[in-house]
Amino acid sequence: MPSPPRHRWIAHLDMDAFYASVELLRYPELEGQPVVIGGGRRHQPVQRADGTREFARLATYAGRGVITTATYAARDYGVHSGMGLMKAAALAPQAVLLPVDHDEYKRYSRRFKAAVAEVAPLIEDRGIDEIYIDLTDLPGAQDSVAHDPHGGVRALALEIKNNVRRATGLSCSIGLTPNKLLSKIASELDKPDGLTLLTAADLPRQIWPLPVRRINGIGPKAGAKLKALGIGTIGELAGRDVAGLVEQFGRSYGRWLHDAAHGLDDRPVVTVSEPVSMSRETTFDRDLHARRDRAELTRVFTELAEQVASDLQRQGYSGRTIGIKLRFEDFKTVTRDLTLDAPTDDAGSIRRAAGQCLKRVDLTRRIRLLGVRAGTLVRSRGLPTAPARTAADGELF
DNA sequence: TCTGGGGTCCTAGGACCC
DNA sequence: TCTGGGGTCCTAGGACCC
Numbered sequence: 001m002p003s004p005p006r007h008r009w010i011a012h013l014d015m016d017a018f019y020a021s022v023e024l025l026r027y028p029e030l031e032g033q034p035v036v037i038g039g040g041r042r043h044q045p046v047q048r049a050d051g052t053r054e055f056a057r058l059a060t061y062a063g064r065g066v067i068t069t070a071t072y073a074a075r076d077y078g079v080h081s082g083m084g085l086m087k088a089a090a091l092a093p094q095a096v097l098l099p100v101d102h103d104e105y106k107r108y109s110r111r112f113k114a115a116v117a118e119v120a121p122l123i124e125d126r127g128i129d130e131i132y133i134d135l136t137d138l139p140g141a142q143d144s145v146a147h148d149p150h151g152g153v154r155a156l157a158l159e160i161k162n163n164v165r166r167a168t169g170l171s172c173s174i175g176l177t178p179n180k181l182l183s184k185i186a187s188e189l190d191k192p193d194g195l196t197l198l199t200a201a202d203l204p205r206q207i208w209p210l211p212v213r214r215i216n217g218i219g220p221k222a223g224a225k226l227k228a229l230g231i232g233t234i235g236e237l238a239g240r241d242v243a244g245l246v247e248q249f250g251r252s253y254g255r256w257l258h259d260a261a262h263g264l265d266d267r268p269v270v271t272v273s274e275p276v277s278m279s280r281e282t283t284f285d286r287d288l289h290a291r292r293d294r295a296e297l298t299r300v301f302t303e304l305a306e307q308v309a310s311d312l313q314r315q316g317y318s319g320r321t322i323g324i325k326l327r328f329e330d331f332k333t334v335t336r337d338l339t340l341d342a343p344t345d346d347a348g349s350i351r352r353a354a355g356q357c358l359k360r361v362d363l364t365r366r367i368r369l370l371g372v373r374a375g376t377l378v379r380s381r382g383l384p385t386a387p388a389r390t391a392a393d394g395e396l397f
Numbered sequence: 398t399c400t401g402g403g404g405t406c407c408t409a410g411g412a413c414c415c
Numbered sequence: 416t417c418t419g420g421g422g423t424c425c426t427a428g429g430a431c432c433c
Binding site for chain 1: 424425426427428429430431432433
């Protein structure tokens, strides 16, 4: 018996201002205030004798850090993630500045993903604060409920949101549509604490008026090129014929743009994945000179190689391609890599291979950033748990 | 007050092999 | 000797994402 056709339901779940919201659980007195997360270790809150805490203000920051996350109150001042902290300080000098605590966010990430998995196990990891979920075959997903043709799947999404809140105290926003592309856009439409359900019929009214940059995969470059072609909205993109887009953007990307604008995307939710590369990099407080600052560069270079080696060992991988990355004072970036005869997770071998790569770089300009990378990874050890690991499980245990 | 750190994927040319 | 394809690997750069 062939199974009856079913409506694909894919959710995109995005935690609201994730890092900042986790910090607010720890420091509830900051509720409602402009807070930005970013920078190094230098601005830890200080506990006063009377038990209250003293927080660093953005105005006191000096350095090259950027904002990782800002609370909604801070965003009202025009600051946003990716913005340099010095620039943000000019806009919101009194905003509270907190350092990034990756370990703490990782713990909350595991909790929220476990809470989702209790309701819907088909999860694709998209980083620390977002996931895709395939709801298609869950009981009730194909049901309609009185006055709501998609009431069944809507109820599932609400159950997921409730579970996440119960497990973490945090809110999230969900987009729920027939595919990943539309769900990703939809989850942004009603933030924070939103739930947006769309079908193909909603495309012209809800999606087409939006700027093309809302499409995941259209970045600064493609966005600017589209603008120059007189294409600002997704609807305007949908109005162009494929041939013209292929001419401008090439076969593959041109066709993809056309499909995306028409809400077409049949990518599956991928629950298992293997890492492709592991890297460590650092930006210096000041640009370093290859000759004058040789000692410091050498020390950092070795440290980065050691960190990559320890990351590989901890996670049970070896890399056969070792590479380096340099960014110069003018922000130009170069990479060099070298493929070894056999994969390695040894700090000395990585350091030596990286040193070979460094010999092929012209070092007349001063250096802003230095990085070391291992690619072409193979497992060097058995899996941590016997049964096949899913991407979601990897986060959970 | 310019622009962090950790990733993925794609393209393109040259080497090398059949 | 000249003239071909096709396939895969290696390397470098770049777009994009969280």
